[in-house]
Amino acid sequence: MKTWFITGVSRGLGLAIAKAVLADGDRVVGTVRGNPPDLERPGQFHALKVDMQDVSAMEFAVQKSFSISGTIDVVVNNAGYGLLGAVEDSTEEELRSLFEVNVFAPIRVARLFLPHLRRQRSGHIIFITSIAGRAPSLGAALYSAAKHAVEGFASSLAAEVAPTGIKVTAVAPGQFRTEFLSAASVRTSRAADSGYAETVGRTVAALGTVDRNQPGDPDKAAAMIVDMVESASPPLHLLLGTDALLRARQKIEQVKMEMQEWEECTRGTDFSDRLSRY
Ligand SMILES: NC(=O)c1ccc[n+]([C@@H]2O[C@H](COP(=O)([O-])OP(=O)(O)OC[C@H]3O[C@@H](n4cnc5c(N)ncnc54)[C@H](OP(=O)(O)O)[C@@H]3O)[C@@H](O)[C@H]2O)c1
Incomplete structure (x- = not known):
């Protein structure tokens, strides 16, 4: 029996992953802010109360998860929310809360689990990022920045922990039919008249x-994540959803074209004694 630690199992993707793991006969230690979901799996499902912004609650939850199960096999950093709107209209508080929940908390969770996983010489840390963290679109600059931060963190962390046997995967979903875009989750920066009504607005x-019309099925995403964990060589980056695939491909083509167009400029900055080396 494997044990998964999953943040944000109250609803959405986190709940779907928890259900898929439990259906497989594995154990879930999941964090919630309010009432835990009724998963009716005594001994197999454990809910811990944690707001992602509460550092000591998260420290306690990590310790507690090891007293529930001597080994944690998979850590899923799922909890998060979106912030839409023009950058000019955002407030300092919106920016800080967004990074606290979507960036600092998952990095903190990884930092708290790492010594334990390193001693185990096993474990798989998964970050639910977003296609916005690889191929941003208009109207979500701060959210894109947060998800890019986690993508970058995951890439470097993977190299750092590779010799210890710990695996890392950044999962970037496209649009999935959860509560993500509902009033209960997403936040929007608002200003009286900042001049972005015709674009960002x-x-x-x-x-x-x-909202509620997204192409992605969270249950299928959860099943894919469970399968991916079972793979002999799980990916560092995984896209979920055809919309994510198309956006990522388009972005890669744009980056390639721009690199090519500006290659001379890029190479033109090396010291002349280095020029022949590459
Ligand atoms: N659905 C999509 O289209 C989509 C696309 C790309 C990426 N994602 C990412 O997928 C992840 C899950 O989102 P979702 O689609 O499942 O959205 P969701 O249905 O809105 O669920 C969000 C989950 O995050 C939890 N959460 C939010 N803020 C929290 C906080 N401060 N402390 C603790 N828990 C908090 C929520 O708990 P409460 O119930 O207590 O609020 C809930 O369990 C997020 O990281 C999101 O950025 C989603």
Whole structure:
């Protein structure tokens, strides 16, 4: 029996992953802020109360998870929320809360688990990032920045822990039919008249119509994540959803074209005694 530690199992993707893991006969230690979901799996499902912004509650939860199960096999950093709107309209508080929940908390969770996983010489740390963290679109600059931060962290962490036997995967979903875009989750920066109504404003309004109409099925995403963990060589980066795949491909093509167009400029900055080396 494997044990998964999952943040944010109250609803959405976290709940779907918890259900898939339990259905496989494995154990879940999941964090919630309010009431735990009724998963009716005594001994197999343990809910711990943690707000992602509460450092000592998270420290306690990590310790507690090891007293529930001597070994933690998979850590899923899932809890998070979106912030939409123009950068000019965002407040200092919105910026700080977003990074606290979506960036500092998952990095902290990894930092707290690492010594234990290193001693185990096993473990798989998964970060639920977003396609916005690889191929950003209009209207979510701060959210994209947060998810890029976690993507970068995961890439470097993977290299750091590779010799210890710990695996790392950054999972970037496209649009999935959870509560992510509902009023209960997503936040929007608002200003009286900042001049972005026709650009960011329109995009944010259009996103409102996507709520509950997203192409991605969270249960299928959860099943893919469970399968991926079982793989002999899990990926460092995993995209979920055809929309994510198309956006990522388009972004890679843009980056390649721009690199090519500006290659001369890029190479032009080396010291002349280094020029022949590459
Ligand atoms: N759905 C998508 O289209 C999509 C796309 C790309 C990436 N993602 C990412 O997928 C992850 C899960 O989102 P979702 O789609 O499942 O959205 P969701 O249905 O809104 O669920 C969000 C989960 O995060 C938890 N959470 C939010 N803020 C928290 C905080 N301060 N402390 C503790 N828990 C907190 C929520 O707990 P409460 O119930 O207590 O609020 C809930 O369990 C997020 O990291 C999100 O950025 C989602």
